[in-house]
Amino acid sequence: MGMANLVPGISGGTMLLAAGVYPQFIDGIAEVTTLRFRKRTLILLFTICGSAALAILVLAGLIKGLVVDHRWAMYSLFIGLTLGGVPVVWKLMKGLTATAAVGCALGVAVMAAVTFWQPGVAAAGPGERAYLALFVAGLAGASAMILPGVSGGYLLLVLGQYITILTAIDGFKTAALAPGGPNWDGIFESLHVGIPVALGVALGAVGVSNAIRYLLARFEKATLGFLLGLLLGAVIGLWPFQQTRPPHAGEVIKGRVMTAETIAELRPEDYPSENFQPSGGQVAGAVGLIVVGFAMTQFVARVGAGKPEHSAQGDAAAESRQQ
Numbered sequence: 001m002g003m004a005n006l007v008p009g010i011s012g013g014t015m016l017l018a019a020g021v022y023p024q025f026i027d028g029i030a031e032v033t034t035l036r037f038r039k040r041t042l043i044l045l046f047t048i049c050g051s052a053a054l055a056i057l058v059l060a061g062l063i064k065g066l067v068v069d070h071r072w073a074m075y076s077l078f079i080g081l082t083l084g085g086v087p088v089v090w091k092l093m094k095g096l097t098a099t100a101a102v103g104c105a106l107g108v109a110v111m112a113a114v115t116f117w118q119p120g121v122a123a124a125g126p127g128e129r130a131y132l133a134l135f136v137a138g139l140a141g142a143s144a145m146i147l148p149g150v151s152g153g154y155l156l157l158v159l160g161q162y163i164t165i166l167t168a169i170d171g172f173k174t175a176a177l178a179p180g181g182p183n184w185d186g187i188f189e190s191l192h193v194g195i196p197v198a199l200g201v202a203l204g205a206v207g208v209s210n211a212i213r214y215l216l217a218r219f220e221k222a223t224l225g226f227l228l229g230l231l232l233g234a235v236i237g238l239w240p241f242q243q244t245r246p247p248h249a250g251e252v253i254k255g256r257v258m259t260a261e262t263i264a265e266l267r268p269e270d271y272p273s274e275n276f277q278p279s280g281g282q283v284a285g286a287v288g289l290i291v292v293g294f295a296m297t298q299f300v301a302r303v304g305a306g307k308p309e310h311s312a313q314g315d316a317a318a319e320s321r322q323q
Contacts, residue, residue, distance in 0.1 A: 107229020
């Protein structure tokens with residue numbers, strides 16, 4: 001789940017579903033929010049969330065570098081990883097109904113709107129910190145831990161906070177492990193990003209976990225259709241053949257008019273993107289990476305296929321009988 005949350009296109013919820021622990025995870029979060037703390041539930045949540053946090057901390061720098069330096073290849077892989085979740089959600093739907101079709105169309109429309117809205121270009125002057133945007137990004141990231149088929153990494157990408165958050169995580173790790181002892185200035189700098197994101201994740205995980213349980217119980221077909229639409233719509237914003245370029249003087253980047261001085265201060269990951277004409281080899285490579293990504297998600301789904309899915313309520317009943 002941790003690796004999935006780093007990668008735009010893979011849903012952490014889908015990974016939990018494929019591994020056969022999704023119902024227990026959802027029920028466990030809902031149980032904790034009602035201030036019921038059973039040992040079995042706490043061990044489950046600590047194991048999943050702890051290992052996910054470790055994966056995020058260790059791999060954030062690597063994933064960020066690959067996205068910045070090899071965008072067309074990584075986006076191609078992300079498309080395949082995203083589409084690989086479609087059969088997982090389709091199997092849960094057990095057939096397309098009119099209600100599911102409406103939900104699917106709405107999901108596609110939402111993702112298309114998010115892609116073309118491009119909220120990541122909101123104005124931010126020198127020295128300003130977009131705490132609200134980071135908090136909202138945390139809320140979006142939490143959905144990846146809860147909703148099968150929804151990629152928090154992708155939502156962070158279209159919200160314009162993906163590289164910012166990964167940079168902060170990698171910076172925190174580097175500062176904490178600095179030779180000669182922790183670099184506290186670097187740690188506190190990273191926390192300016194990490195704290196609002198963490199607050200958003202915490203609130204989002206609690207809210208979304210309870211909401212998805214309610215919606216799946218009352219409106220299962222429409223909810224699963226909406227999740228399928230989110231998956232299909234996510235591909236819209238992952239056109240692989242784009243690359244970053246240095247901005248021009250007078251160009252507006254994130255609300256700032258570029259000058260020679262501001263261009264020199266701008267990080268390469270914040271450069272604007274533009275489409276380019278791919279070569280035949282790049283097109284073939286992109287198709288191959290899409291197939292590889294699709295196969296990877298399907299492999300994880302098959303590994304978890306057939307595993308028993310006991311709910312937290314079922315476990316509680318079993319414990320009660322044993323007592």
